[in-house]
Amino acid sequence: MNRRKFLLTTALAAGVLAMPGALARAFAQAPADAKIDWKQFDGTEIDVLLSRHPWQESIEPLIPEFEALTGIRVNVTKLPEQQFITKVSADLTAGSFAFDAFMTQFYEAPKFQKEKWTAALDGFLADPKLTDPAWYDWDDFFPGAREIATIGGSYADRVAITSEAQVLVYRTDVLEAAGVAVPTSFDELLAACAAIKEKGGGVYPITLRGGAANWWPLYGVVRSYGGNYLDAEHKPVIGSAESKAAVDTYARLAQFAPPGITNSDWDEINTAMLSGQAAMFLDSSVVFGRLEDPAISTVVGKVGVAPFPAGPAGPHGNSHYWSISMAEASQKKEAAWLFIQWATSKPVQAALALKGVLGPRASAWKVEGLAEEFPQQFLDAVSTTLSTAVIPPAVEQFYELMDPLRAAVQEVILGNETAAAALDGVQEAWNKILG
Secondary structure, three states, X not given: OOHHXXXXXXXXXXXXXXXXXXXXXXXXXXXXXXXXXOOOXXXXXXXXXXXXXXXXXXXXXXXXXXXXXXXXXXXXXXXXXXXXXXXXXXXXXXXXXXXXXXXXXXXXXXXXXXXXXXXXXXXXXXXXXXOOHHHHOHHHEOHHHHHHHOOOOOOOOOEEOOOEEEEEEEEHHHHHHOOOOOOOEHHHHHHXXXXXXXXXXXXXXXXXXXXXXXXXXXHHHHHHOOOOOEOOOOOEOOOOHHHHHHHHHHHHHHOOOOOOHHHOXXXXXXXXXXXXXXXXXXXXXXXXXXXXXXXXXXXXXXEEEEOOOEEXXXXXXXXXXXXXXXXXXXXXXXXXHHHHHHHOOHHHHHHHHOOOOOOOEHHHHOOOXXXXXXXXXXXXXXXXXXXXXXXXXXXXXXXXXXXXXXXXXXXXXXXXXXXXXXXXXXXXXXXXXXX
């Protein structure tokens, strides 16, 4: 661990950000510089629900700083991603959702806004008693991140908290031992997997999601093969020849993954890479900081990052912006907004960037010390991937659509069905769902 990381970790553990330089000045002074009364809801308690994620891991140690700044107590509940997604939807549907603020994904926006489950944030942004627009600087968010806020179509109900790109992470030592160059295409990736299986010393060539969230990394492969989930009019095109070829490639890659891939989602593929079980990882760039953390990783200093590999239609990795929203049913909206504003502000985004979670603000990519934390190769790989990255179409029935796709992909991975037959079934199911 280098000195900057050590200082940051030590300061956070003590509840005080004592790090020297621009970040300390920004974090310690910038909230107080905002022309609002941070203490106006002193004594209030809010409940916040987070999905287990590097953003959650990184911001939790900072929350005592918010509590000291505002006098607002923050009660945090965190759940594994799939359990989180299930609970949020089920509790909102049942009217039993008990949280003031919670992590969200833009796929849900049309449904959440239609049902009025998420509160409109426009009024809070425009209220001078609650927001200093010059300090918060909405225009500092990337254009795509600002678009996420209103993707539901009627009002802004979320603020982006991460900026993730689907990249290829690899073990430099394993590829070197196997005599394999860093793959730049899916054909090269498959060939690299075969070579590592033969010469990699027992390390599994690749890890990728095969469980309930397999649709996320799959989307980048589908787009790189020239396919899509839905067309511009939101009509299903999952049954195209291009999409079928992409699923076939994904299933072929899955044969090189550790056992139990059809149960593997974000946590499992993280573990496979952190523990040294796998040589390559085709998923979100947000994992990189964890792989270089000696407290949890066995592969520190042995990790490289490359842009998303190209298919017949080019390289089009999936991108993702996790976001944070406020529950419409919350009785503490103003206090919840102060938390959201603080958590998505420039100084907090700067602190998170130096912990490995690059955010949706342009300023977070320019913070002093960032080049010391991330190799230029990583920054180049992410920026290159983001330049051609794609975002899945958000429709009200998004997760309903993903269920038959997830199940079909698992059947192809298991060898129970061909990609062609499986996606014909998905196309039929989606036609019925979307009418």
